[in-house]
Amino acid sequence: xxxKELARTNLxxxxxxxxxxxLTAVFSYRANYxxxxxxxxxxxxxxxxxxxxxxxxxxxxxVNISITMAHxxxxxxxxxSEGEHLEDENYAETIRTYLKAYQDKYDFDSVFLVSVxxxxxxxxxxxxxxxxxxxxxxxxxxxxxxxxxxxxxxxDNDEVDGADNEITVFVNCKITDxxxxxxxxxGVGIRIDYLKELLGDYExxxxxxxxxISGGGKIEISTDYTGYEQKDWFSVYDREELRRQxxxxxxxxxxxxxxxxxxxxxxxxxxxxARYIPELSWCLVVEQNTGRLIHDMKIQLYxxxxxxxxxILIVLLVTTAVIxxxxxxxxxxxxxxxTNFKRATEEMYDNIYELNITKNCYVGKRTEEYFExxxxxxxxxxxxxxxxxxxxxxDEFREGYVSTFTPENVIKEYNNNNNHLRYDFxxxxxxxxxxxxxxxxxxxxxxxxxxxxxxxxxxxxxxxxQKELQAATDGMTGFFTxxxxxxxxxxxxxxxxxxxxxxxxxxxxxxxxxxxxFGHAFGDSCIREFTDIIRKHFREKDILGxxxxxxxxxxxxxxxADWVRxxxxxxxxxxxxxxxxxCGSWNMSASIGVSVSPGDGTDFDSLYKKADxxxxxxxxxxxxxxxxxxx
Numbered sequence: 001x002x003x004k005e006l007a008r009t010n011l012x013x014x015x016x017x018x019x020x021x022x023l024t025a026v027f028s029y030r031a032n033y034x035x036x037x038x039x040x041x042x043x044x045x046x047x048x049x050x051x052x053x054x055x056x057x058x059x060x061x062x063v064n065i066s067i068t069m070a071h072x073x074x075x076x077x078x079x080x081s082e083g084e085h086l087e088d089e090n091y092a093e094t095i096r097t098y099l100k101a102y103q104d105k106y107d108f109d110s111v112f113l114v115s116v117x118x119x120x121x122x123x124x125x126x127x128x129x130x131x132x133x134x135x136x137x138x139x140x141x142x143x144x145x146x147x148x149x150x151x152x153x154x155x156d157n158d159e160v161d162g163a164d165n166e167i168t169v170f171v172n173c174k175i176t177d178x179x180x181x182x183x184x185x186x187g188v189g190i191r192i193d194y195l196k197e198l199l200g201d202y203e204x205x206x207x208x209x210x211x212x213i214s215g216g217g218k219i220e221i222s223t224d225y226t227g228y229e230q231k232d233w234f235s236v237y238d239r240e241e242l243r244r245q246x247x248x249x250x251x252x253x254x255x256x257x258x259x260x261x262x263x264x265x266x267x268x269x270x271x272x273x274a275r276y277i278p279e280l281s282w283c284l285v286v287e288q289n290t291g292r293l294i295h296d297m298k299i300q301l302y303x304x305x306x307x308x309x310x311x312i313l314i315v316l317l318v319t320t321a322v323i324x325x326x327x328x329x330x331x332x333x334x335x336x337x338x339t340n341f342k343r344a345t346e347e348m349y350d351n352i353y354e355l356n357i358t359k360n361c362y363v364g365k366r367t368e369e370y371f372e373x374x375x376x377x378x379x380x381x382x383x384x385x386x387x388x389x390x391x392x393x394x395d396e397f398r399e400g401y402v403s404t405f406t407p408e409n410v411i412k413e414y415n416n417n418n419n420h421l422r423y424d425f426x427x428x429x430x431x432x433x434x435x436x437x438x439x440x441x442x443x444x445x446x447x448x449x450x451x452x453x454x455x456x457x458x459x460x461x462x463x464x465x466q467k468e469l470q471a472a473t474d475g476m477t478g479f480f481t482x483x484x485x486x487x488x489x490x491x492x493x494x495x496x497x498x499x500x501x502x503x504x505x506x507x508x509x510x511x512x513x514x515x516x517x518f519g520h521a522f523g524d525s526c527i528r529e530f531t532d533i534i535r536k537h538f539r540e541k542d543i544l545g546x547x548x549x550x551x552x553x554x555x556x557x558x559x560x561a562d563w564v565r566x567x568x569x570x571x572x573x574x575x576x577x578x579x580x581x582x583c584g585s586w587n588m589s590a591s592i593g594v595s596v597s598p599g600d601g602t603d604f605d606s607l608y609k610k611a612d613x614x615x616x617x618x619x620x621x622x623x624x625x626x627x628x629x630x631x
Contacts, residue, residue: 014312021308032300034447040271040288041257042455045442047206048255048273048286053459054198055212059153059171059280062188064467065106066151066173069186075113076175079184082115092127100124102188110168110189114141116182144172144185151187153280155220155227169195169221195221208288209237212280217247220282233285239272246274246283254420351458355381357410357443358451382407394434396541397425410443410454419443424461436465474546476524477531485545486604489555492543493602501597502564503607504554505615506534506575509589509623511550522583530588533574537567553608561596561630568594568626576624591618592626599630 069075078094085091095113103111103124113122119131131138140154151173168189175184199210200223211222213233220227225236234243242260249256256274270289277284353370354363360380362368371377374391376384385405389398403409404423413421421441426434441456472484480488493501508514508530515523527550534552538544543555558564575590593615595601600610614627621627 013315017312017315018308021304021311028304037271037290038444038447040290042442042444043206044208044271044273044286044288045255045257047202047208047210048275048284049440051199051202051210051286052275052277052284055195055277055280055284058190058195058198061106062108062171062190063151065102065108066171066187069102070151070173070175075186076177076183079113079115079175080177082117082120086118092122095122096124096126106188108188109191110170112187112189114185116145116184140170140172141185144174145182149281150174153282196223196226199223206288208286210284210286212277212282212284213246214282215247217243237287242272246272246285249274249283250276250278252276252278253422254418353456355454355456356449356451357381357407357414357454360407363453392427392429394426394428401425405439405441405454405456410441411452414443414445414452424465436461476527477546477552478535479531479552480543480545482545482547485543485547485553485555488543489604489607492555493597493604497602498598500558500560502556502558502567503595503597503600503611504556504568504571505547505593505608505611506530506552506554506571507548507591507593507615507619508550509591514586514588518584518586522581522586525581525583526579526586526588529577529579530575530590533577534571537571537574547608553611558596561628564594564596564628568592568628572624572626589624591615591623593618594626594628596628596630 075098078091078098082091099111099113099122102108111124112128114120114131115122121128121131131141133142137156140156143154144152151171154170154172156168156170168191170187170189172185172187174182175186177183195212199212199221202208202210203223209222211225211233212220214220214227217232217234218227219225219229219231219233219236225231234240234246239260242258245256245258252275258272258274260270260272270287273286275284275286353367355361355367356363360382362371362381362384368377371379371384371388374384374388376387379387385402389402393401401423404421410421413419419442421443422438424436424438427437428434438459438461439456440459441454444453444455445451446453472480472487474481479485489503508526511523511526514526531544531546531552534554535544538554538556543553545553545555547553558567572590572592575588577588579586579588593611593613595607595610595614597607601607610629614629617627618625
């Protein structure tokens with residue numbers, strides 16, 4: 001009887017365990033499978049971002065250097081005189097020395113110059129060859145000449161003597177004369193091996209396949225192919241159904257992310273991420289399929305079955321111990337997956353923080369320690385965000401920083417199908433010195449806790465901002481260029497509708513007289529003195545621009561119309577001086593025209609026309625004075 005009871009008990013326990021373990025295995029398989037898919041999406045997206053930023057950084061220098069050479073006035077002048085020196089070896093040697101200097105300084109694999117007039121192809125070794133249209137190797141040159149962009153990139157073999165026809169990425173930039181006619185092409189080349197190694201490192205590290213494709217779908221760079229081979233990515237990887245989506249994706253601020261079948265007739269699928277790179281006019285495509293995942297999950301399922309049989313035999317003796325052990329294994333498995341994901345992302349980026357937006361709290365020890373270090377210990381995330389803004393973010397960026405990353409805005413953007421937020425701002429560590437920082441935030445929905453999570457990482461963009469500022473600044477005066485002035489004023493007006501602003505135009509009276517009488521060096525000194533006086537009468541954050549040779553502009557918020565009149569009188573008086581240096585002495589004065597927004601216009605063009613009309617009136621009535629358009 002006892003044996004029968006024991007048998008029934010053992011049978012009941014076995015049935016319960018079989019059912020329980022079977023259900024546990026099924027649910028665990030599904031949960032782990034979904035978690036793995038989420039992991040694939042996250043790793044693929046972050047890998048795409050990593051490659052994208054590495055590529056833009058890598059190509060920024062060759063593109064900028066090519067454009068700089070194309071605008072070199074000495075090179076333009078030298079190239080225009082080529083017809084007079086066709087048989088002059090010193091002429092070709094001058095070009096060779098010029099190109100060699102750039103090759104040595106920046107360590108490019110190729111630096112070249114092509115003359116439109118003669119078709120001569122120069123490089124850092126001298127005159128290499130003459131390009132002809134009937135040679136298919138020269139098609140890149142004629143394609144560029146027939147197109148409108150200022151520069152282009154192409155992948156080709158390097159035909160220069162000694163280059164061994166190495167496959168190279170070339171940056172080709174047009175050179176134009178003062179009439180806008182193209183007189184040559186200058187550029188640099190980078191060996192394709194560097195880029196293939198970059199993609200190969202990511203592929204090996206994160207189990208993805210990465211390619212750079214052209215606007216027509218041709219593979220420009222991958223670990224298996226180059227643009228020289230003219231392989232179509234969609235044909236090679238059987239992804240014809242994605243052609244239209246990927247090639248039409250031109251948003252360089254976010255990724256195109258697609259799940260698709262592998263096309264092999266199996267149950268496997270692939271996650272494809274595409275990112276457009278405007279600097280190259282190429283598209284980065286990263287793909288990761290579920291083949292390894294399904295294989296690993298099957299192995300895990302088989303192992304679970306073996307463990308199940310073993311556990312059933314053991315549990316009849318020590319049921320409680322076995323159940324606890326099984327629970328520990330399940331917990332360890334989940335924690336291991338979380339740890340692996342965090343480790344993978346931490347290897348790619350610095351200063352990664354995770355927030356639970358739904359629950360308005362921090363996730364992980366590192367995030368908690370960061371907020372605690374800034375005095376936000378124990379505070380909800382939205383309050384901690386404001387603490388950081390108050391302690392580290394420069395005044396003019398605080399409101400934008402907080403409004404971008406508040407839980408309300410993050411949830412709103414997620415509901416609008418935007419999973420990527422970006423904000424550039426200035427930050428300080430010591431309360432004195434500020435540097436430019438960029439935060440990229442990715443919004444994800446976690447199935448594990450049914451909450452919206454946000455991952456953020458930081459990037460120092462000081463050098464990038466310095467280049468932007470340098471390009472927007474007039475070298476002589478330190479004022480903004482005309483284009484930059486127009487862009488900044490329009491931005492301020494669009495962001496602050498209804499706010500009152502004054503737009504001043506300053507013109508140096510009889511400036512040609514100073515140039516003719518004392519020379520251009522004296523004239524330049526007058527301009528510097530003139531702009532120094534203007535600068536002293538405005539604040540650092542006001543917009544000051546050079547919009548002509550001796551014409552300057554200022555844009556500033558105003559309290560009322562009377563203030564504008566007082567300011568104009570003050571400036572007119574301050575700019576009436578006798579300027580003296582070693583070249584001579586000259587009585588300097590200014591004619592001033594002023595327009596006021598919003599009454600005289602709500603954009604740069606409108607304000608400029610009204611202020612210019614007021615300036616004209618000043619000149620008509622004797623100069624050395626001011627006029628306000630609306631008065």
